Amino acid sequence: MNSHLLTLQPACFWKHFAKLLEIPHETGHEQALAEYVIQVAKQNSLSAIKDELHNVIVYKPGNPNRSTVILQSHLDMVCEKTPNSQHDFQADPIATQINGDWLETNGTTLGADNGFGVALMLALLEEQNQNWGSLELLFTTQEETTMAGAKAVDPTWLSGNYLINLDGARLNRITIGSAGAQDVDLLLPIQRTQPPQQAWQLEIKGLQGGHSGVDIHRPRANAIKLITEILLPVCEKINLVDLAGGNAHNAIPNQATAIFGWVEANSANQAKLQSLIDQTLKTWQKREPNLVIELNQTSDARPALSIESQNNLLSLLSELPHGVLTQHPKLPKTVMTSNNLA
Ligand SMILES: [Zn+2]
Structure with a gap:
């Protein structure tokens, strides 16, 4: 369905992004994608841990004379579609087509947030000719709603000196610092009378x-x-x-x-x-x-x-x-x- 992605460069990145599109991963339903990450880690003989909330950490040993870096992305995506779309986000793969410089979907969200970060980390995980320090590749869940995944990460999983989060919104920019957010749910009691005539x-x-x-x-x-x-x-x-x-x-x-x-x-x-x-x-x-x-x-x-x-x-x-x-x-x-x- 998304075989056109396999012709794009860098291939080590696009093969994983194409795979992500086949695995439904709405917020709260990240298990299948978490298992895919574990599978890729195992294929590369790397140790990995998954917790109850399906957060995953993969350890990639590197040059001991260099700093250990934590990379983070989130496994879940926002699932939105146009009113006439028949897409089932629990079951269907996300279909895409290339239009000029753009990768487009058929009336659904793409999941580039944060599928690009996840695919990038999977590509780094497979990189053979590195002389970097060790990498701690952290994949968290439920980022789009409550951050429940990140909040529950076991701190003993991490030993890195630096953390780079790959969930940015702008190309070629690094953001230092962050913003807070708060949800307020309002419940207004109502009373009803009778139905209108028309x-x-x-x-x-x-x-x-x-x-x-x-x-x-x-x-x-x-x-x-x-x-x-x-x-x-x-x-x-x-x-x-x-x-x-x-x-x-x-x-x-x-x-x-x-x-x-x-x-x-x-x-x-x-x-x-x-x-x-x-x-x-x-x-x-x-x-x-x-x-x-x-x-x-x-x-x-x-x-x-x-x-x-x-x-x-x-x-x-x-x-x-x-x-x-x-x-x-x-x-x-x-x-x-x-x-x-x-
Ligand atoms: Zn995001």
Whole structure:
């Protein structure tokens, strides 16, 4: 399926990356990939250990007069796909094609984060003509969610003087230092009344989205914010049934859907909503050229939220901050604090 990768150089790297694409490795399901790492280590007569969380360490002895270096990458990947993709991240290999200088997938994430780091370390593990110091090759798990893998690594596994993490986002740059992150889960109790006579679906899609740790400063729209801005001004004219958006805590939401009914389905109310949709499209058309907002009748028998619950929800989503909160006082164009509403 990905045999075109085997023609690329350096071959010692691409053969492992091609193999990675065949082994599903969503966060929390890293066992199979961890076993592949162990297998490669064994084939090269290197000692390796795997723990309960499927973290793996491989020891590659080197020149004793040089420093021991720890290399780290993470085995798990973010699994995202386009809404019409049939891909099963638990079972299917990720199909790719080469387009110019780019390696592309068919509507799924590629897993270059951090498959490139993993494949690079496997290539180094097999390197024969080295005069480096010893390498301690550390592969951790659940990086994309809780860092549970890295947190549980047995410190006695490591003796190296230096650690280089291969999970960077930019070519030809070394990052010194790191940022912290915190998840806040909000739970808003709601009450429901009765189903609307006719349900409508408002859908926002086609936004660029992106990684909240990398793209938060870019002029991109958050689908949850957009749908809230459209609905809030007509809050008293609708009965909201459902509001959903986003896929992951670290992905900027690129789609959102609201189900609602009209309190009074008159043309004035509908025109007001349409003007809010048109205004949003106009505001974002340059920065989000693929933005689509669709309004269609739908069948949904669920009861609507009470007026109070609906007001609470839309007000909360409107008030919650999204995007850059503060810039670094000294370093230009450097984000200090940001929030991803997702
Ligand atoms: Zn990563």
